[in-house]
Amino acid sequence: MAKKTPEINSSSTADIAFLLLCYFLMTTTMGDQSGLQRRLPPIPDSKQAQDQKVNRRNIVIVRINSADKLFAGNEAMDIAYLKDKMKEFLANPANDPNLPEKEEKEIEGKTYQVSKGVISLQNDRGTSYQAYIAVQNELVKAVNELRDEFSMREFGKKFSRLSEDQQEIVKKAVPQNISEAEPKDTGKK
Amino acid sequence: MSKFGGSRNNKSVPGISSGSLSDIVFMLLFFFMVTTQMRETENKVIVKLPEASEAAKLERKDLSANINIGSPTRQYQAMYGTDARIQLNDSFKTIDDIRDFIASERDAMSEADRSLMTVNLRVDEDVRMGIVSDVKQELRRCSALKIMYASRKPGGDK
Numbered sequence: 001m002a003k004k005t006p007e008i009n010s011s012s013t014a015d016i017a018f019l020l021l022c023y024f025l026m027t028t029t030m031g032d033q034s035g036l037q038r039r040l041p042p043i044p045d046s047k048q049a050q051d052q053k054v055n056r057r058n059i060v061i062v063r064i065n066s067a068d069k070l071f072a073g074n075e076a077m078d079i080a081y082l083k084d085k086m087k088e089f090l091a092n093p094a095n096d097p098n099l100p101e102k103e104e105k106e107i108e109g110k111t112y113q114v115s116k117g118v119i120s121l122q123n124d125r126g127t128s129y130q131a132y133i134a135v136q137n138e139l140v141k142a143v144n145e146l147r148d149e150f151s152m153r154e155f156g157k158k159f160s161r162l163s164e165d166q167q168e169i170v171k172k173a174v175p176q177n178i179s180e181a182e183p184k185d186t187g188k189k
Numbered sequence: 190m191s192k193f194g195g196s197r198n199n200k201s202v203p204g205i206s207s208g209s210l211s212d213i214v215f216m217l218l219f220f221f222m223v224t225t226q227m228r229e230t231e232n233k234v235i236v237k238l239p240e241a242s243e244a245a246k247l248e249r250k251d252l253s254a255n256i257n258i259g260s261p262t263r264q265y266q267a268m269y270g271t272d273a274r275i276q277l278n279d280s281f282k283t284i285d286d287i288r289d290f291i292a293s294e295r296d297a298m299s300e301a302d303r304s305l306m307t308v309n310l311r312v313d314e315d316v317r318m319g320i321v322s323d324v325k326q327e328l329r330r331c332s333a334l335k336i337m338y339a340s341r342k343p344g345g346d347k
Contacts, residue, residue, distance in 0.1 A: 017215050042332060
């Protein structure tokens with residue numbers, strides 16, 4: 001008969017594991033890296049500056065002043081209405097001559113009407129960051145909703161449920177043209 | 190003789206086996222190891238991120254350079270005051286140091302990844318835009334054009 005090997009006492013492995021667990025809880029952080037991604041415009045050369053003339057009807061200026069008041073176009077506006085206003089501006093459903101023009105663009109073998117509208121966001125040095133991000137968020141929301149609507153029309157699905165190739169098409173057809181203007185030294189610091 | 194009678198006289202309660210306890214704790218351990226990442230720098234400025242419902246996740250965390258802007262934490266307030274300051278890596282810096290910071294972050298990356306570098310602007314919600322604009326202008330001069338305004342989804346704490 002074989003000799004019985006004594007069992008190794010394993011009750012302390014739990015303690016060791018707890019110790020490791022506590023170590024990792026202390027030294028690490030939860031990955032919560034999320035935010036609004038943007039591309040800054042490159043520093044313009046003097047030559048390029050002349051080419052970048054945009055037709056007046058294609059641009060809307062959204063301005064936040066140092067008291068966090070919002071102006072879209074030339075009228076004061078509450079932030080709650082900004083999204084719908086921007087959607088109307090970018091989509092231009094009634095082909096209003098005062099709203100941005102559209103150009104025919106061929107993307108992956110199909111032609112789409114792509115809006116040439118640009119939203120120009122201006123801020124003051126005294127604007128609070130919170131208000132700035134709130135406005136940025138509304139602008140992104142307007143574009144995202146337009147993309148969703150476009151996806152529903154073309155593919156019958158929401159934007160987030162499309163395949164990656166289809167998402168690329170939608171991104172080209174509904175571009176996110178938000179420009180962050182050069183800071184203007186207006187208002188007090 | 191009886192089926193159940195055998196233990197009638199034996200009053201001792203069987204001990205609960207704690208052998209699987211370690212398995213459970215290990216499972217927890219692995220969960221935290223996978224979902225968290227090492228804290229690389231200590232925060233010297235208070236950053237309470239603003240809320241944004243449309244915030245999207247950053248795909249490549251390893252390709253981001255962090256710039257923190259906010260008012261110094263209490264232990265540094267005696268030295269630096271409560272005005273918004275820029276923190277790069279582990280120390281307070283000024284606008285002029287951003288160029289070197291971006292250059293060194295670029296050098297640390299591989300050739301192919303350099304164009305994908307995202308500058309993660311972690312800015313406190315009470316900061317005025319003046320300092321943020323200055324940082325943005327400096328980033329444009331360094332041609333680090335991909336930026337992200339770090340923000341949190343509404344509803345979540347932290």
